[in-house]
Amino acid sequence: MASVAAWLPFARAAAIGWVPLAKNPLPPPPFRIPTSGGSPSSPSTSTTSASATTVGERRCDEKLIINISGRRFECWRSTLEKYPDSLLGSNEKEFFYDEDTHEYFFDRDPDVFRVILNFYRTGKLHYPKHECIAAYDEELAFFGILPDIIGDCCYEDYRDRKRENTERLIDDRLHEDEDKTQPKPQSKRETMWRAFENPQVSTMASVFYYVTGFFIAVSVIANVLDTVACGPDPETGYPRSCGERFSRQFFCLDTACVMIFTVEYFLRLYAAPDRLKFVRSVMSVIDVVAIMPYYIGLFMNQKGEVSGAFVTLRVFRVFRIFKFSRHSQGLRVLGYTLKSCASELGFLLFSLTMAIIIFATVMYYAEKSVVHTKFTSIPAAFWYTIVTMTTLGYGDMVPKTWAGKLVGGVCSLSGVLVIALPVPVIVSNFSRIYHQSQRADKMKAQRKARQIRIRLARNATSNAFVAAKRRREQHSDDPNSSAEKNFVNPFELQHHHLLRCLELTTDREFIEMGPDALMSSGAGTSLIPGSNAMAGLGRFASPTSHFLLNRRKWWCCGPRRRRKNSYKLSADRANNINNANISGDEFDEELVDLRVPSSLTPRTSLTLSHNVTAINVIPPPPEQQQLLQTSTTSITIPSLLQHDVVLHSNVLSPLLSASNRFDLNYPFDKGSRNQLNRKANSLTTVYEHGSTNETTVDELLLKPDVGRVRSPSSITDYASHRLTNTSLIVDKQSDEQETVKLTNEK
Amino acid sequence: MDDYSSSVCYTDFDDEGLETIKRYKPRSLEELANRTKFSKKEIQLIYQGFKQECPSGIVNEQTFKHIYGQFFPFADTSSYAHLIFGTFDLRSSGCVTFEDFLVCLSTLCRGSLEDRLRWIFQLYDTKKSGKLTQDDFHLIVCAVYSLLGNVSSPRYDLETIREHTVTVFQRFDKLHQGYITIQDFMSFCLNEPTIVQSIDGLRTTV
Numbered sequence: 001m002a003s004v005a006a007w008l009p010f011a012r013a014a015a016i017g018w019v020p021l022a023k024n025p026l027p028p029p030p031f032r033i034p035t036s037g038g039s040p041s042s043p044s045t046s047t048t049s050a051s052a053t054t055v056g057e058r059r060c061d062e063k064l065i066i067n068i069s070g071r072r073f074e075c076w077r078s079t080l081e082k083y084p085d086s087l088l089g090s091n092e093k094e095f096f097y098d099e100d101t102h103e104y105f106f107d108r109d110p111d112v113f114r115v116i117l118n119f120y121r122t123g124k125l126h127y128p129k130h131e132c133i134a135a136y137d138e139e140l141a142f143f144g145i146l147p148d149i150i151g152d153c154c155y156e157d158y159r160d161r162k163r164e165n166t167e168r169l170i171d172d173r174l175h176e177d178e179d180k181t182q183p184k185p186q187s188k189r190e191t192m193w194r195a196f197e198n199p200q201v202s203t204m205a206s207v208f209y210y211v212t213g214f215f216i217a218v219s220v221i222a223n224v225l226d227t228v229a230c231g232p233d234p235e236t237g238y239p240r241s242c243g244e245r246f247s248r249q250f251f252c253l254d255t256a257c258v259m260i261f262t263v264e265y266f267l268r269l270y271a272a273p274d275r276l277k278f279v280r281s282v283m284s285v286i287d288v289v290a291i292m293p294y295y296i297g298l299f300m301n302q303k304g305e306v307s308g309a310f311v312t313l314r315v316f317r318v319f320r321i322f323k324f325s326r327h328s329q330g331l332r333v334l335g336y337t338l339k340s341c342a343s344e345l346g347f348l349l350f351s352l353t354m355a356i357i358i359f360a361t362v363m364y365y366a367e368k369s370v371v372h373t374k375f376t377s378i379p380a381a382f383w384y385t386i387v388t389m390t391t392l393g394y395g396d397m398v399p400k401t402w403a404g405k406l407v408g409g410v411c412s413l414s415g416v417l418v419i420a421l422p423v424p425v426i427v428s429n430f431s432r433i434y435h436q437s438q439r440a441d442k443m444k445a446q447r448k449a450r451q452i453r454i455r456l457a458r459n460a461t462s463n464a465f466v467a468a469k470r471r472r473e474q475h476s477d478d479p480n481s482s483a484e485k486n487f488v489n490p491f492e493l494q495h496h497h498l499l500r501c502l503e504l505t506t507d508r509e510f511i512e513m514g515p516d517a518l519m520s521s522g523a524g525t526s527l528i529p530g531s532n533a534m535a536g537l538g539r540f541a542s543p544t545s546h547f548l549l550n551r552r553k554w555w556c557c558g559p560r561r562r563r564k565n566s567y568k569l570s571a572d573r574a575n576n577i578n579n580a581n582i583s584g585d586e587f588d589e590e591l592v593d594l595r596v597p598s599s600l601t602p603r604t605s606l607t608l609s610h611n612v613t614a615i616n617v618i619p620p621p622p623e624q625q626q627l628l629q630t631s632t633t634s635i636t637i638p639s640l641l642q643h644d645v646v647l648h649s650n651v652l653s654p655l656l657s658a659s660n661r662f663d664l665n666y667p668f669d670k671g672s673r674n675q676l677n678r679k680a681n682s683l684t685t686v687y688e689h690g691s692t693n694e695t696t697v698d699e700l701l702l703k704p705d706v707g708r709v710r711s712p713s714s715i716t717d718y719a720s721h722r723l724t725n726t727s728l729i730v731d732k733q734s735d736e737q738e739t740v741k742l743t744n745e746k
Numbered sequence: 747m748d749d750y751s752s753s754v755c756y757t758d759f760d761d762e763g764l765e766t767i768k769r770y771k772p773r774s775l776e777e778l779a780n781r782t783k784f785s786k787k788e789i790q791l792i793y794q795g796f797k798q799e800c801p802s803g804i805v806n807e808q809t810f811k812h813i814y815g816q817f818f819p820f821a822d823t824s825s826y827a828h829l830i831f832g833t834f835d836l837r838s839s840g841c842v843t844f845e846d847f848l849v850c851l852s853t854l855c856r857g858s859l860e861d862r863l864r865w866i867f868q869l870y871d872t873k874k875s876g877k878l879t880q881d882d883f884h885l886i887v888c889a890v891y892s893l894l895g896n897v898s899s900p901r902y903d904l905e906t907i908r909e910h911t912v913t914v915f916q917r918f919d920k921l922h923q924g925y926i927t928i929q930d931f932m933s934f935c936l937n938e939p940t941i942v943q944s945i946d947g948l949r950t951t952v
Contacts, residue, residue, distance in 0.1 A: 007817075009855060010851055012948050013854030013949075014814075016854065016862055016948050017829070017866050019945050020931075021890060021910070023913075025944055092771045092772070094775045095793040096790065096793075107794075107798075141802060144771070458820055461819040462819045498817065501944075502818070502890070
């Protein structure tokens with residue numbers, strides 16, 4: 001039983017809150033509810049069963065059968081009752097007791113259950129290493145077992161994997177939130193900021209990105225070439241640098257670069273969501289430092305007294321190269337690594353300083369006695385110590401005394417050790433961060449695909465509803481059509497009824513969504529439900545129909561094709577265009593890379609009904625927590641799937657106002673109703689447990705309530721206006737089968 | 747914990763520190779069958795679905811929204827789910843146990859018309875003042891519209907919602923008092939056949 005289906009009654013019940021607000025009266029329910037009030041299994045039966053179970057419990061020990069998704073386990077009751085706080089040990093398991101088969105049925109993973117049952121038997125809970133940690137945790141949570149009773153043999157492994165998983169999830173969620181917080185740029189300012197931060201967003205942003213990159217490079221190269229020797233000075237004969245020779249040209253180049261950088265800086269400042277934070281950020285500081293020297297130079301007198309400071313300022317121009325870090329992912333990662341390894345680096349520095357001071361002091365005193373020694377003071381010895389510890393050994397200062405040489409040897413040996421220690425930590429940090437950033441990119445791509453799948457799945461529900469509506473209308477038009485093999489699904493009936501109630505409450509209509517309903521998977525696979533909802537609801541999304549529908553839309557730009565696709569019902573052109581625009585813009589971005597699956601058959605008119613085979617109402621078990629966590633749970637195509645390929649595109653039933661355009665009536669012929677009856681019975685036994693097991697089809701059908709047939713709407717070429725004038729009258733025949741006749745009623 | 751359910755509280759020692767996770771279990775099937783109007787089989791069914799969604803035995807508001815979101819494909823269910831959660835949360839504790847859930851569901855699915863109307867009134871009356879004002883109506887109308895998402899036509903905006911609110915409120919507030927008490931509400935609804943039928947239409951078998 002689908003858990004989603006189990007919640008439908010709740011959703012429907014909660015919907016009575018809409019009733020006083022409804023603009024239009026709500027349609028009657030899709031099938032007759034037994035109005036006998038209370039549940040058919042009266043209190044008497046419940047007490048007898050209660051007594052039976054108490055009797056059972058009092059009996060000393062009995063074997064229980066636990067059926068986990070088909071695999072049967074047997075164990076003594078006393079085994080299970082060893083741990084009364086868990087699901088199996090308490091009477092919570094009675095909620096899962098199936099009285100027909102006298103076993104406890106759970107729709108869970110049998111492999112993990114084996115481990116859990118072993119826990120009851122042996123008292124030790126193990127963690128199977130091949131199992132996914134999240135799945136395992138879910139099973140433990142379901143059966144009410146605490147993870148900290150995992151045995152020592154497996155506990156470390158469990159903890160490690162759990163920590164790794166949580167970290168990864170947190171990282172992913174952070175990235176996801178980052179992505180999500182930029183859904184739609186509201187203003188120009190936000191667009192600009194997005195463009196600055198992610199140059200792939202639009203072509204303008206890319207152009208800007210490359211242009212600034214180019215200018216940074218030009219500026220840096222100019223800085224470098226500025227100092228190259230360029231031929232002798234004609235006046236003095238001394239060699240002079242290119243900067244002096246072509247000073248005008250270099251000045252112009254510099255001006256241009258600085259102008260570009262200034263403009264860029266001010267644009268970024270304008271676009272930044274939090275200006276104060278932006279001004280304090282590292283990149284902003286680098287930008288300022290890169291352009292300041294130029295302006296200061298402009299306003300300063302170039303000659304003479306301030307030339308020393310001026311030269312220093314020119315040095316700062318080299319900081320422009322750091323602006324490249326916006327352009328390079330790797331540089332950013334490096335910078336981030338250094339930041340995150342700050343403590344290791346600090347330790348390294350500190351220990352080096354200590355060692356330098358110690359060795360320098362000793363060297364100084366050891367070499368003090370030498371005549372014309374280079375070790376003139378302790379700070380002078382610092383240079384020697386550093387060069388020795390890092391094993392550079394320039395040779396400009398060497399010890400001459402034996403003591404000095406000894407100390408020098410010890411110094412170089414210890415230098416190697418001290419420097420080698422923190423390096424692996426830094427390297428591993430870098431590697432981890434780099435891989436994380438790579439994984440972030442991969443996740444982004446996957447997330448896009450996932451979101452598309454989710455969108456698809458949602459469209460499927462929505463479209464299925466709209467399609468079902470239209471199908472009913474067409475059936476009413478053509479009562480003798482051969483397309484009566486539409487088996488209905490009570491769950492879907494009720495769900496659609498609920499959506500219909502919502503439509504009528506607000507006087508709006510659900511529309512089919514257009515080109516975004518593309519499939520990302522290849523041809524031939526069924527619709528991939530991406531979310532929990534689709535486990536239950538996806539079964540009535542007919543995949544083939546969506547192939548056709550979407551193919552049309554994708555190949556030709558929306559509005560034109562949509563107009564062509566409307567048939568039988570005249571579309572409200574304005575509405576179509578409006579909707580095309582709306583749905584088109586929203587999803588363009590995301591769909592760039594999808595391949596179009598090949599369509600199966602050319603679209604025929606009306607309904608291609610696909611015959612359905614085995615009943616399999618139970619959808620795959622839905623995922624739990626993460627709505628966006630997808631699995632390729634393909635739909636088991638159940639028998640009662642309405643496999644219709646009636647899809648014309650989002651033709652809107654235009655401008656609906658008060659009239660209820662359809663009741664949930666549909667014609668059937670005898671044969672299909674027989675089949676339907678049987679199948680419906682099997683379903684209804686599932687859905688209406690205690691109550692009437694022999695519901696006939698007419699209970700499924702709407703008993704037309706004469707008072708609720710409304711006058712047709714004024715929209716004349718809307719073909720379903722015939723439906724509003726009709727109602728179903730159910731005739732009795734010889735046996736309990738009933739046929740349906742359409743009558744016209746004005 | 748309280749009369750309604752037994753709970754198991756335990757602490758899970760994480761690396762960071764202590765984390766208390768509460769688990770709830772309903773007491774017994776028979777007791778629930780006696781307290782509500784559902785049969786045991788139905789309660790079993792409901793519980794299985796409940797447990798699948800929330801293995802810890804209680805629902806918080808987030809899960810409520812998620813569940814509701816499964817039925818309305820493009821909806822933003824947070825506001826409507828919040829309102830419903832408010833009515834289900836009998837002890838105002840921020841979480842709904844299975845018993846609370848079942849009791850409310852029993853009222854909604856199997857209760858009398860008056861009970862259901864009373865529930866609707868509670869749903870609207872978020873401030874628990876006993877009177878409904880136009881603001882309350884506006885809140886609920888916004889919530890219902892947000893269930894549509896943006897896949898509806900014609901599209902709606904704040905103006906539409908406001909108009910709808912005004913229309914509905916004026917229908918109820920015959921005496922133009924500016925507020926509606928529960929008696930007015932119930933008497934109005936009982937006299938309005940469309941409302942009665944619509945409420946009946948949303949009954950479901952479990």
